[in-house]
Amino acid sequence: MWIxxxxxxxxFLAVATVTQLFGYRLGGTITVPVLAVYTLWEFVxxxxxxxxxxxxxxxxxLFRRRTLVYGRDxxxxxxLVGSLVPLGMFLILLEAGSAVGDVAFIGSILPGLAAYNYYRLDPELRRGDLLATVGLFVALFGLGWLLVSPDLVVRYGLATPPVLFSRTADVAQYRAAVVDRAxxxxxxxxxxxxxLFAAGFALSEVFRERYGVRVGVIVPVLxxxxxxxxxxxxxxxxxxxxxxxxxxxxxxxxxxxYGRVLLGVTIAVAVSTVVPLSLTFPVERGLSAIFVGILAGVTAYNAHASPPIERRLVVPLQLAVFVPSLLVARLFGPPVDRGVPETLGPTTLAVAGLLLALSVATARVYVVRKPSDREVRSESVLSLEDRP
Structure with a gap:
């Protein structure tokens, strides 16, 4: 995990530095670092x-040429388009009865993020951005490759929950640096x-459009x-x-x-807290703990970037997606290890209903309502033309 x-x-710190110095996007703040770890875990x-x-x-x-889509859309x-390839592979493997890796980019947002950031770059910056992106990926992949070694697995393989030392990690198998743990x-x-990811993504976008608050694309579902x-x-x-x-x-x-520079540094700080926290709490899922750090950093920055009145809506709106996602997930799978809820009894449903009601009520209280077009026109100087 520590590797x-x-x-x-x-x-993350490298992306923030390059963005500050050269204005490159590098496919998005999280794309290259997460891709490097994913690739070490599963080469495909x-x-x-x-x-x-x-x-x-x-x-x-094609969307830009044939439609009026712009901005967040x-x-x-x-x-959505970037998820088609991994989703198609998932369906093919599922139909064939093959196992699918944990990080097979099923429904991943990373390809879409990378394509969007590259598309938004000025043409004169694209070549340099692409070279910097490739260079950073090679450096991060090489760093992980060197650290996953037989010598280090003997000394520090069990210091934290295994991730790249796990039996399911391709780099550990190839480098003969596997930790024997269940x-x-x-x-x-x-x-x-x-x-659930698809539904959570859609609901998060609805909330963003309605309330103007960045809930996190798939944060509540995860x-x-x-x-x-x-x-x-x-x-x-x-x-x-x-x-x-x-x-x-x-x-x-x-x-x-501010912006991508502050986002990258904030996520780096959040992820760095994962190691001491995983040693403090009984957590065996190293990869999940790492993503918890990434999600915490993204949410923290989104809350920071939101106006004070809208900042109060971040947690309630996340709960509005989190609660139904948890109930649906619990219907199809029992909790494992130290997971909750153990049952979907009256108490659990009552607590879930209360949290959902409180989140909706809070959103209604603190929402900043936009004036209608009619109200805007009535207060505009243009409305003087309609007056006698």
Whole structure:
């Protein structure tokens, strides 16, 4: 786990630095570091990612030429098109009865993010951005490759929950640096997880359009699945998120850093807290703990970037997606290890209903309502033309 965290933290800080110095996007703040870890875990990830990214880029170009899509809708279109390739592979493997890796980019947002960021670049920056992206990926992959070694697995393989030292990690198998530890079970069937991601993504976009608040594309759904796996993962998310939010507020106040630079540094700080937290709490799912750190960093930055009145809606709207996702996931899979809820009895349903009602009520109280077109026109100087 500590190797994956190191690769990610170095990658996030490198992306922030390159963005600050040269203005490159590098496929998005999280894309290259997460891709490096994914590829170390499962080598097939890289060709799948490349094919998906090219597909998303071509699809986005066609959307731009034939429709009026722009702004946030461009990102949504790129993510949807970029998910077609891994989703198609998932269905083929499922039909063939083959196992699908945990990080096979099923419904992943990374190809769409990469395509969108590259498309949005000025043409004169694209060549340099592509070279920097490839260079950073090679450096991060090489760092992870060197650290996953037989010598280090003997000394530090069990210091943290195994991720790149796990038996399911391709790099560990290839480098003969495997930790002999039981594998963690799957929480819910893959098809159900993909469906939940799709529904959560759609609902998050509805909330963003309605309330103007960044809930996180798939943050609430992932948290629901993690709660079924181990309740301490949710505790880690809260602690890392609060710490990262305070960090983002402080850094912005002292340095005026903002945007992708502050986002990258905030995620790096959140992910770095995962190692001590995983040693404090009984957590065996190293990869899940790492993603909890990433989600906490993204949520912390989104809360920081939101206006104060809308910031109050981040947690309630996440709950509005989280609660139904948890109930649906629990219907199709029992909790494992230290996961909750153990049953869907009256108490669980009552608590879920109360949380959902409170989140909706809070959203109604604090929502900033936009004036209608009629109200805007009535207060505009243009309305004087209609007056006698």
């Amino acid at each position: 994956a965290v190191l690769v990610l933290v170095v990658g 990830t890289l060709p799948v990612f490349l094919l998906s990214t090219v597909t998303a880029y071509v699809g986005l170009s 461009e990102l949504v279109a790129a993510i 594998l963690v079970p799957v929480v819910v069937p893959r098809a159900i997880a993909v469906s 948290l629901a699945l993690y709660l079924l796996a181990n309740r301490w993962l949710l505790v880690m998310y809260v602690i890392a998120g609060v710490f990262a939010f305070g960090f983002a507020q402080t850094v912005h106040y002292l340095t005026l850093r």
